[in-house]
Amino acid sequence: MAMFLRGDRARAALAACAVGAALFACGDETPSEPETPVPAAEAPAQPPETPSPAPAPPAAQPGPGAASAPAPSPAPPDAEAQLSLDELGARIKATPAIGTFSKLSLKNDIDDLVDDLRGYHEHGKGNLDELHQRYEALVLKLLTLLEDDEPELALALGRSRERIWNRLLDPVEFAKLAT
């Protein structure tokens, strides 16, 4: 990444690359978990929200009443969010919605955050809550820049933010970051 490029276009390309770098780096497809489509925060394994009016009698026949069919159907809300992180990073890199200075500024912020996360993983330095807040602020900045001209990309990013953070938190995944 320590290349010396000249010109706005070259800088834009560099910046765009870096903007996507965090997504890229932690965005390798992980085939080890075949069926984890939904982040834990969104859909826990057993949804506690619905009190399920008749949970007690297991032997009783579930009557044809409306309340007796829980029908969890966890797939639909995240179905459209299955945009791979590689693709997400590539789209951010290519989007014309963010200008040269903005991309480079975001790159600076991402680099700083990645450096501090590296310090956290390797030396236990830093406050994880503070790092998380900085990550969330970065995502918000990106969302703000994208929402007008790239609403679909902003939506995909918003849906992926927790998954990306979880990968950044995973030392193994983080170690895959290109430096």
Place this chain on the structure above:
Amino acid sequence: MPRTSTLLFVSLLALAAGAEPTVPRDLLAVLTLKGKPCGSITSTDRKGESDYFVTCSDGHHYHVFIGPGDRVVVEDK
């Protein structure tokens, strides 16, 4: 030049112009990202490659440029 070609050319020009944010819009986005008050940008003065003086509607003036290490620097003027 046939009318169709002219229309196509004008359309492509319009597309190209709208492809990327204008410099003032980009600079305003940077100021916002850096938490700098501005309002809107009233004028920009290009001092060099990736080097601008910015005048804001609220009276602030900034020097925005790319410094060492490819870092975006915003200085109050």
